[in-house]
Amino acid sequence: MSSREEARAPGAPAGNISVVRLPNSWFILCASRELGNKPISRTLQGTPLVLFRGAGGQPAALLDRCPHRNVPLSLGSVVSGQLQCGYHGWTFDSAGECRAIPGLSGDTRAKARCAASHAVREQDGFVWVYSTPGVVPTTEPYRFPLLDARGYSTVRRVVRAPGSLHAALENTLDVPHTAFLHGGLFRTAKKSNEIDVVVRRSSDRVEAEYIGEPRPKGLVGRVLSPGGGVVQHFDRFLLPSIAQVEYRIGEESHLMVSSAMTPVSDWDTLIYAVVTFRLPIPHWLVKPFLTPVALHIFSQDARILKQQTETIHRFGTEMYVSTELDVLGPAILRLLRSVEREKPAASSEPVHETRLKMLV
Numbered sequence: 001m002s003s004r005e006e007a008r009a010p011g012a013p014a015g016n017i018s019v020v021r022l023p024n025s026w027f028i029l030c031a032s033r034e035l036g037n038k039p040i041s042r043t044l045q046g047t048p049l050v051l052f053r054g055a056g057g058q059p060a061a062l063l064d065r066c067p068h069r070n071v072p073l074s075l076g077s078v079v080s081g082q083l084q085c086g087y088h089g090w091t092f093d094s095a096g097e098c099r100a101i102p103g104l105s106g107d108t109r110a111k112a113r114c115a116a117s118h119a120v121r122e123q124d125g126f127v128w129v130y131s132t133p134g135v136v137p138t139t140e141p142y143r144f145p146l147l148d149a150r151g152y153s154t155v156r157r158v159v160r161a162p163g164s165l166h167a168a169l170e171n172t173l174d175v176p177h178t179a180f181l182h183g184g185l186f187r188t189a190k191k192s193n194e195i196d197v198v199v200r201r202s203s204d205r206v207e208a209e210y211i212g213e214p215r216p217k218g219l220v221g222r223v224l225s226p227g228g229g230v231v232q233h234f235d236r237f238l239l240p241s242i243a244q245v246e247y248r249i250g251e252e253s254h255l256m257v258s259s260a261m262t263p264v265s266d267w268d269t270l271i272y273a274v275v276t277f278r279l280p281i282p283h284w285l286v287k288p289f290l291t292p293v294a295l296h297i298f299s300q301d302a303r304i305l306k307q308q309t310e311t312i313h314r315f316g317t318e319m320y321v322s323t324e325l326d327v328l329g330p331a332i333l334r335l336l337r338s339v340e341r342e343k344p345a346a347s348s349e350p351v352h353e354t355r356l357k358m359l360v
Helices: 165-170 219-225 283-316 329-340
Strands: 026-031 040-044 047-053 059-063 075-081 082-084 096-099 120-123 124-131 153-161 194-201 205-214 230-238 242-249 253-265 268-278 352-359
Touching: 026 040, 026 253, 040 253, 047 124, 059 096, 082 096, 120 283, 153 165, 153 283, 165 242, 165 253, 165 268, 165 283, 165 329, 194 268, 205 329, 230 329, 268 283
Parallel strands: none
Antiparallel strands: 026 124, 040 047, 047 059, 075 082, 120 124, 153 268, 194 205, 194 352, 205 230, 230 242, 242 253, 253 268
């Protein structure tokens, strides 16, 4: 990878190397509990959408603009499972067809009167929306692991990362920065252990396995394994926008952090984080500690991503110089580009494996 990484994404503003816009992809737009009797507005990759519960309480997503006079449909109301515009009362079903125009007799379902609709799925307590409107999805949303596994507890949080989708993904899966930005929580700047890193790349994911890593010296490591030990540590990116961090220490400690990233715009990303864990100490003792620590870590990441984004805007361009220690970032960008160009690699593509050394 050159100092400029890869050429900028097609259609992205000049100088923006890492900006991607992904078609035919599932993204979380809200938690199930957020979507009640009223429509809500959300933005996906710069496109305003309205979510509402249609017939039978099933969630639906339409372009947040009435085709009649450009008023946001999210300002309207849900009437008998259909979305009614608050300006002239035009009413739309979950597929975006105009079902009623007050005062107009005859069929109202002319194509020009329809609102563009997006496929929706509700699972694992989230509402997922397909990024390309008017098509039948060929895939299903990501399933969060271990939610119902015996002996595990789960914590969910939503945080905003003021940076590009790629920047947020790389930050979540980047090991070297944890010793500095999160010093004392995960690792320390003093590096005394050489470990092996195995990177595996395939058509829809890239994974780094860190072999021989002692339990991290920071506070989180001591909670994970009070007695020490060697960590089984995996960092994974799964298309289109899942960052997954997994730690195992011995037979009793297991932590899985799955973060589903939603690109609100080119430089604004929402992170829906699901932390599932099993520990040798009572979970009711851990949860009050885990939540503020996790939020503190996320706030540190958000601050640095905001400063990174502001610097990019100040210079008017992105510039990157990578080494082999930037284990996953360049590979993540290549996979994102494959989706953006709608030219994903064949599913039968073999797994490519490389190895490197790292000091931790």
